[in-house]
Amino acid sequence: MTSEPLPAATLVIFRDGLGAPELLMVERAKAMAFAGGALVFPGGRIDPGDHALAAALGTDDDGAARIAAIRETIEEAGLPIGLRPIPDAPSLAAMRAGLHAGTSFGEVLATAGTSLDLDALHYFARWRPAHAQMRIFDTRFYLAKLPNDAPGAVVDGTENVRLFWATAAQVLADADAGRATIIFPTRRNLERLACYASFHEATADAAAHPIRTITPFVEERAEGAFLCIPDDLGYPVTAERMTSAMRG
Numbered sequence: 001m002t003s004e005p006l007p008a009a010t011l012v013i014f015r016d017g018l019g020a021p022e023l024l025m026v027e028r029a030k031a032m033a034f035a036g037g038a039l040v041f042p043g044g045r046i047d048p049g050d051h052a053l054a055a056a057l058g059t060d061d062d063g064a065a066r067i068a069a070i071r072e073t074i075e076e077a078g079l080p081i082g083l084r085p086i087p088d089a090p091s092l093a094a095m096r097a098g099l100h101a102g103t104s105f106g107e108v109l110a111t112a113g114t115s116l117d118l119d120a121l122h123y124f125a126r127w128r129p130a131h132a133q134m135r136i137f138d139t140r141f142y143l144a145k146l147p148n149d150a151p152g153a154v155v156d157g158t159e160n161v162r163l164f165w166a167t168a169a170q171v172l173a174d175a176d177a178g179r180a181t182i183i184f185p186t187r188r189n190l191e192r193l194a195c196y197a198s199f200h201e202a203t204a205d206a207a208a209h210p211i212r213t214i215t216p217f218v219e220e221r222a223e224g225a226f227l228c229i230p231d232d233l234g235y236p237v238t239a240e241r242m243t244s245a246m247r248g
Contacts, residue, residue, distance in 0.1 A: 005138035010043025168194035
């Protein structure tokens with residue numbers, strides 16, 4: 001029996017790299033119930049406060065998800081994505097401390113003298129697994145570009161123990177070599193992200209494909225059982241053997 005999916009949002013942050021864009025990856029603490037020890041993008045649950053702030057701004061569930069992605073990125077990595085103007089380093093540190101202390105995001109934004117720029121995020125995908133796990137997340141993925149004047153990312157040291165910048169191809173190579181762990185949705189998204197030579201190319205491709213909720217399914221083939229996704233949503237790899245797929 002599957003669990004009721006928990007609404008969540010995650011942010012794929014791009015910065016310019018040599019030859020290919022680099023993405024911000026965070027390593028989950030091994031003790032975490034979901035994806036313990038795995039590499040993921042910054043993100044987390046959409047809280048009631050995110051919905052309340054979205055309602056105050058006159059936006060909908062998509063707006064609440066964007067707000068959650070921005071908030072979680074501040075909490076997890078200390079990066080000001082989707083804020084205008086960009087707060088200075090002391091203000092950003094105070095925002096992060098306030099969020100960790102339980103202060104509402106709206107109050108934190110007002111104190112820092114900044115506001116949300118939800119259009120800085122580009123809707124990329126939505127994943128909602130259906131399997132017998134304690135926690136299933138209905139996750140919206142967004143793309144965003146690191147501002148030129150953003151401070152360095154700093155790991156929170158609680159849910160996540162490490163963060164780093166790498167190309168999608170580098171993360172996949174590390175996973176294939178056994179140096180990193182990635183769950184099925186992260187692997188499929190990294191394979192798609194590895195196809196892009198720039199942030200502009202990524203957002204253009206995202207706009208060219210419909211956003212449909214992706215629920216992986218098991219398909220029995222002559223070679224064995226495969227975990228699959230639809231083949232018309234822009235993903236270059238749409239199936240993986242069940243024996244190797246890590247579902248989270």
